[in-house]
Amino acid sequence: MSDPTGFPLHRSGxxxxxxxxxxxxxxxxxxxxxxxxxxxxxxxxxxxxxxxxPDTDAVVxxxxxxxxDQHLPAPDVDLLAELRARAARRRPIVPPWARRPGxxxxxxxxxxxxxxxxxxxxxxxxxxxxxxxxxxxxxxxxRTTVAGxxxxxxxxGLPVRLAAVRREDAEQYLKxxxxxxxxxxxxxxxxxxxxxxxxxxxxxxxxxxxxxVRWAAAAVVVTILxxxxxxxxxxxxxxxxxxxxxxxxxxxxxxxxxxxxxIAGINQALAxxxxxxxxxxxxxxxxxxxxxxxxxxxxxxxxDIIERRDRLASGxxxxxxxxxxxxxxxxxxxRLVLWVGDQDMSAARxxxxxxxxxxxxxxFRPVPFGTDQRGRLVQVPLMFGNVLIGAxxxxxxxxxxxxxxxxxxxxxxxxxxxxxxxGTGDLSALEKVAHHYASGVDDATIEACLVxxxxxxxxLERRAKVIAGxxxxxxxxxxxxxxxxxxxxxxxxxxVLSVDECQELxxxxxxxxxxxxxxxxxxxxxxxxxxxGLLATQRPDKDSLPTGVSANVGIRFCLRVMGQVENDMVLxxxxxxNGIRATTFGPRDKGIGYLVGAADDPQIVxxxxxxxxxxxxxxxRARAARAAAGTLSGHATGxxxxxxxxxxxxxxxxSVIAADETKVWSETVVARLATLRPQVYGGWEPEQxxxxxxxxxxxxxxxxxxxxxxxxxxxxxxTRADLQAAVTERNRRRGVGPPGxxx
Numbered sequence: 001m002s003d004p005t006g007f008p009l010h011r012s013g014x015x016x017x018x019x020x021x022x023x024x025x026x027x028x029x030x031x032x033x034x035x036x037x038x039x040x041x042x043x044x045x046x047x048x049x050x051x052x053x054p055d056t057d058a059v060v061x062x063x064x065x066x067x068x069d070q071h072l073p074a075p076d077v078d079l080l081a082e083l084r085a086r087a088a089r090r091r092p093i094v095p096p097w098a099r100r101p102g103x104x105x106x107x108x109x110x111x112x113x114x115x116x117x118x119x120x121x122x123x124x125x126x127x128x129x130x131x132x133x134x135x136x137x138x139x140x141x142x143r144t145t146v147a148g149x150x151x152x153x154x155x156x157g158l159p160v161r162l163a164a165v166r167r168e169d170a171e172q173y174l175k176x177x178x179x180x181x182x183x184x185x186x187x188x189x190x191x192x193x194x195x196x197x198x199x200x201x202x203x204x205x206x207x208x209x210x211x212x213v214r215w216a217a218a219a220v221v222v223t224i225l226x227x228x229x230x231x232x233x234x235x236x237x238x239x240x241x242x243x244x245x246x247x248x249x250x251x252x253x254x255x256x257x258x259x260x261x262x263i264a265g266i267n268q269a270l271a272x273x274x275x276x277x278x279x280x281x282x283x284x285x286x287x288x289x290x291x292x293x294x295x296x297x298x299x300x301x302x303x304d305i306i307e308r309r310d311r312l313a314s315g316x317x318x319x320x321x322x323x324x325x326x327x328x329x330x331x332x333x334x335r336l337v338l339w340v341g342d343q344d345m346s347a348a349r350x351x352x353x354x355x356x357x358x359x360x361x362x363x364f365r366p367v368p369f370g371t372d373q374r375g376r377l378v379q380v381p382l383m384f385g386n387v388l389i390g391a392x393x394x395x396x397x398x399x400x401x402x403x404x405x406x407x408x409x410x411x412x413x414x415x416x417x418x419x420x421x422x423g424t425g426d427l428s429a430l431e432k433v434a435h436h437y438a439s440g441v442d443d444a445t446i447e448a449c450l451v452x453x454x455x456x457x458x459x460l461e462r463r464a465k466v467i468a469g470x471x472x473x474x475x476x477x478x479x480x481x482x483x484x485x486x487x488x489x490x491x492x493x494x495x496v497l498s499v500d501e502c503q504e505l506x507x508x509x510x511x512x513x514x515x516x517x518x519x520x521x522x523x524x525x526x527x528x529x530x531x532x533g534l535l536a537t538q539r540p541d542k543d544s545l546p547t548g549v550s551a552n553v554g555i556r557f558c559l560r561v562m563g564q565v566e567n568d569m570v571l572x573x574x575x576x577x578n579g580i581r582a583t584t585f586g587p588r589d590k591g592i593g594y595l596v597g598a599a600d601d602p603q604i605v606x607x608x609x610x611x612x613x614x615x616x617x618x619x620x621r622a623r624a625a626r627a628a629a630g631t632l633s634g635h636a637t638g639x640x641x642x643x644x645x646x647x648x649x650x651x652x653x654x655s656v657i658a659a660d661e662t663k664v665w666s667e668t669v670v671a672r673l674a675t676l677r678p679q680v681y682g683g684w685e686p687e688q689x690x691x692x693x694x695x696x697x698x699x700x701x702x703x704x705x706x707x708x709x710x711x712x713x714x715x716x717x718x719t720r721a722d723l724q725a726a727v728t729e730r731n732r733r734r735g736v737g738p739p740g741x742x743x
Contacts, residue, residue, distance in 0.1 A: 106375065114241065121240035132236055133226030140229030152187045154180050247317065249283055249290035249340050257315025258296075261308045269297035280335075287374030288348075289322070289341035296334040302327040303579040305336055319344040320586060324373050327579045329601050345373055345606060346588040353403065353608035356618060360410045360625065363494045363532070364482045367407035369400075369595075370607040378605045380404065380555060380598045383494065384479070386523050386533040388550065390540040390570035391559030391582075396591035398426045398500055400557060400607045401536045402615060405498055408532075409433045409622035412629040413485060414494040417456070419449040421504040429612070429619040433626055435634035436641050441504060443511075448641045449499060450511045450518075454649075454692070456497050456531060457518045458680070461688055463529040466490055480530035497522070498534035503544030510730065514695030520548035521691065527554070540569035557605070559593035560585040571596050649692055650727045652676060657720050663703035665717040666690065686716060693718070696726040 098104050122129075150156065157180055164173040205217050230236050247253065255277050259270050269276030281293040296302070305312060305325045313323040321344035328335040341348075354368045354377070361367050366379030380387070387404060391397040398420075408414045409430060417436040420427040424439075431437045436452045438445045467475055467484075475484060484492045499505055505515050523533050535553070537545055540561070550569060558570040560582060567576045567583055571594060576583070580602045582594050595605045610618065626632045635641070656672035657664050666686035673681035673689075690700045703717035 100376070118240040122237060125238060128238075129236060132230075133222050135226075136229035136236075137222050137225040138229070140225030140227065143228050144225065148191065152184065152191050154183050154187070157183075249292060249316075251279055251283065251292075253316060254279075254283075254292055254294065254338065257312055258294075258305070260315035261305065261311050263300060263304055263308070265297050265300040265304075269300075286339060287376065288343065289339055289374065292336075292338045292340075293328070294336040294338060296336055298334070301333045301579075302336045303577065306579045306581060306584065309584050316340060319347075321345045321347065321589065324604060326602075326604075339373055341373055344588075345592060345604075346586075346590065348375075350591075350606065350609045351375065351377075353610055355407060355410055356608075356610060356614060360412070361407045362482075363408060363411045363414055363496075364485070366598075367404065368608065369403060369598075370591075370605045372603055372605055378595065378598070378603055380595070382408065382496075382532050383530070384527045385554040385597070386527065386552070387535070387555045387557065388545075388553040388570060389534075389536040389557045389559075390561065390566070391538060391593065392561060393538050394590075395559040395585075396593075396607060397536050397538060397559060398422070399591065399609070400559070400593075401498065401500055401534060402427055402429070403607060403610065404534060405430050405496070406610070406615060406618045406622070408494070408496045409619060410625070411494065412622075412626045412631050414496055415633070417452050417495070417497045419445070419452070419499045419505075421445065421449070421499065421501040427498075427500060429615040431635065432619045432623045433632070433636050435636065437635045438641065441501075443508075446505055446508050446511055449505055450515050451641055453497070453515060453518045453522070455680075456495065456522055456526075457692075458684070458688070459491075459495065460522055460525060460529060460531060461685070462683055463492060463531070464525070465683070466492065467529065479528040485530060492530050494530050494532060496532045496534060498536075500536045501538065502535045503537045503539045506546055506549075507544045514692075516546040516549065517691070517695045520546060520552070523549055523552045540566050542569075545569060553597075555595075555597035557593050557595050558582040559591070560587075560589060571602075575602075650696060650723060650730065652681075653718075653723050654720075654727065657723070659720075661720060663705065663717055663719050665703065665705050665715045666700055667715070668705075669718065689718075690716075693726075696730065698722045698726050 092099070098107075157176065161173060161176045161180065164176060205214055209217070227236065255270070258266050258277060266276070276297050278295045279293060280295055283290055283292045285291075296305070302325065306327075309323060309325060310320055312325060313320045316323055318340055322341040324339045324341070324345075326337045326339070327333070328337050351371045355361060363383050365383075366381045368377060369380045370378050372378055382404065389397050389400050405416065405418060405427065406429070408416060416430060416434040418427055418430045418434045419437070420439040421441055422439075423441045423445075427437075428439065436448070438448045463480075467478055467480070470484075475481070480492045480494075484490055485494060506512050506519075508515070519533070522531060526533060533553075535545075535549070539545075540550075556571050558567065561567050561570065562583065564576040564583065567581060568574065571580055571582065575581075575594075575596070580594050580596065585592055591607045591609065593605060593607075595603045623632070623636070626636070633639075652673060653669065656669065656676055666689050670681065670684045670686060670689050673684060686700070693700065698718060699722070700716050700718055702714045703719065704712055704714055705717065706712050
């Protein structure tokens, strides 16, 4: 038997005392039954012990008969206190910022710079301060003399004595006069002694002390008199650093701001009284700002607060860029984490990129990307992931992509394929180190991007075969490791394929469908094989960003966008509903966005800023390192991408399939292609041929063919008529004639 609290109840046995209790319980007081409490007092009370079952933590009460409708004794208070103490969250002894080397160095640098600036500022104005002291010293002498006379002659008691005169209280006046006379006699004697000592000291300094002592004594006297003579509204020292006045964040301020949001649930809870909004942890300093953990009223979620961020900032009387409400993802939906910065995030000084002046990168480790609201370094793990960057134009999308590419360039083992389909040359610094590089919006540039993508897709198959053929002890996880990447003979080095303005590629009428198919395959299987995809777009919709691509990107960075659809296309489905809203960024929030997938929780990140000259310097350093390591290749060594017609898959198929062959097995076709162009088709399998033909609408199926020994068989293959139809449709879109007509 158990009660609603979950404690199991055991009866001790069927003894007389138990029968008595049962009878009393059934009869009740109205029936004249035996009083239950009296019967228990008359018999020896059984000991109440608490034991634990071997398979449960519930408490067992033995030796008592407990009625079903009777409340159980409360659990042991000491036990509950111990459980609460164990579940309590201990606050760190050392502040978190002091335990992080980067933040500690930043604080120490700021302190050193602050006091160095202050010292130099006042040192340069020392002649001005001396002139002020000399000018104010006479006023200080007069003030000191007047104060001395007031003290000696007891002027502070004069109003009291005059009050006694006005009241005509002779007795009180005589008493005050006698006290004043005694006080004046004592003070005159003390003043004379002090004056004599001062004159003796002055005579000693003037007659016997060295010259520097006289000058030092004069400086001390002038300084004291000058400080005494300084007006209250005109301090001696100028202001070296104008303080930035920031209101302290308190619970009253937060509750006031929440009450101004116009949320019915909060207003109703506040109207009921105290406790509507609670703070599970004290409001503390967290970096350059304040952090408040808040439990909202029942039924109010964090997303309700986030969508009113501008009103919250108004209620806190802070700039919009200082107020950052976030959900506590490890807690319930009503736990709000509010961080209020001392300074607008967009107006704060941008932290320098750690790799801007020196250092190398390792793509098997996270690379520096920017800082969060608190100024902490944010890094992005590129290996085993893909990155999607989305934003409106002119909000830092390409700059963010360039940071990641420059970090990849500083890893001398990485192969870079960079395509900038905007044509402005924003990524031109990478041209010095890229294996493939192209910039433009014309068909030739997009076709070059597709050709490179085909090569990456082919390399994907090769890498899979290499990893599959390695012994288990060499590659236990069936993925690229730093040790395997270092073995150049395996060709498993990191490969970074980047496309800026990728909507131009995926929405292209001729190349878009094939590009979407290939990117989907690469983005799904590439991370484990050392292939990293970086995409950036200013038009994140289903036409410019295939769902197969967007659904398989692990790391997403979204700067300012205007709507919920664009927000969720970049950051993932339901991100807007969960409070991750890049729509809240304003026109001044350039380079600031939500980063999802790089850490356990979404982060608000301001990317480091590198202008074009700084990016060129980083690229020069990367090229020098690659030249020393012997890893420069492709475009960086003057070899452009070959996009000639000989590399067209459909044309190559028509050239290896005779005109009288209506149907050919796929295995025969890939063997002929490998003989035709081994550098392109070497190692292809029938499955890869089927995947490459799918974007053109050519399907493989069962076709009849000869086995070579006089017999025939059905195997998977293609028909020449399907190929000719696909080539005709392709040429129609390109505006050229039928196959064979090269106008």
